[in-house]
Amino acid sequence: MPSVGSEVQSEHFVPLRHAAAALDALRSLADRIQPHLHVCELRTMAADDLWLSPSQGEDVLCIAFTWQKHPDEVAALLPDLEARLAPFGGRPHWGEDEFPRRGGDRRAPPAPPGVPRPGRATRPGRQVLVRVRRAGPGELSRASREARGPPVRRAG
Template identity: 90%
Template sequence: MEHVHRPRRRSPRRRVLGVRLHGLRRRDQRGAREVPGPRRRRRHRRAGRPVRRSPAARLPGDGHHTARDGSVGPWWDRLPHFPIESVPSHGSEVQSEHFVPLRHAAAALDALRWLADRIQPHLHVCELRTMAADDLWLSPTQGEDVLCIAFTWQKHPEAVAALLPDLEARLAPFDGRPHWGKMSSLDGDAIAELYPRVADVRELIARADPDRTFASAFGERVLRA
C-alpha cells in the first residue's frame, strides 16, 4: 500500500482583542512601535540579541522615582515607589486613603468608577495595594486583609473636601475605613461603626488622661474622646 505523505496542519493564529498571540508581538502603551512578547524575548536572549522594552519599563531611578529598569539594588531602594530620602510624590498635594476588605475590592473599585469624571481633574495619581490583617484596636486593617485605595490629589483642598463625602458614601457599603492622617469627611459616629473597639479606646483615654492633657479637636471629632 502506497504511503501518502500528509503535511502537518498548523493551527490558525488566534487573535484576542486585536493582539496576535502567535509570536506575542504587541504594541506598547504609546503605540509607537511593537514590543517583543515573552517568547520573542527568550529567543532574543538565546541569540544574544538585545531585547526592546516598553519605554516605561526602562526608566532609571532619579531623585523622585524608584528605578524601573531592572537594575539590581538593595531592597529599600527597589520596593518603595518613592526613594526614601526624597520628597514623596509631587510635594504640592493633598491625600486621602481608604481601606476596604479585600473580599470587596472589585465592587469598591467599580463603585468609585462612577465618580471618575469628578476625580480626574484633581488627581495626581491613584495607588492600590493590599495589606494583611491585624488585631490592633484602631488599625485600618483590623480583622481582615484589605485593599488600600490611595489618592494623591493636586493641591485643591476645597474641591477635594467637596468630593470626599460622595467618595466615602460610595465606599460605605464596603466598610471603607479612612486613613487617620489624611483627608476624610467622616465624623465620630461613622468611625465608631467601622471600628468595633472604639468604645475600648474611649475608656482607655478617659482612664489614662483624665485631665485631657492630650485632647485635641481632631480626637474629639473622630473618636468622640
C-alpha cells in the same frame, strides 16, 4: 504614597473581599476625580490584630489618593467618594484628616476587650489618656518593629 511635594492625600480602606465591587462603584466618580487627581495607589494589607490598624481583623484594599493642591474641590468630592465605598464597609483612614469634613466617621476603631477607652476612669480618680499624632519619617516602622519584639533567629 507617591508624592510630588505639593499635594493633599487621602486613604480609604475596604475589606479585600469587596475590592472589585468597591472599585467599580468609584468609577461612577471618574469624571469628578480625574481633574484633581495626581495619582492613585492600590495596595493590599494583610489582616492583623493591632487595635489602631486599618486592617485589624481582616485583609483590606487601601485606595490611596494623592490629590493635586485643590483642597476645596477635593473636600467637596470626598463625601461622595466615601458614600460610594460605605456599602462595602469602606472607611477613610481614621487618623488622617487633611480636609475639612462635613460629617463622616473619624473615630478610632473600638478598643479590644481589656483595653481601657481613652478618657474613661480605670481606677477611682484616674483616667487613661491617649494622644495620637502623625509619625515622622521612619517612626511608624520603628514603632512596628518595637511592638513585634526582637527578631526570631532560626537555628541554622
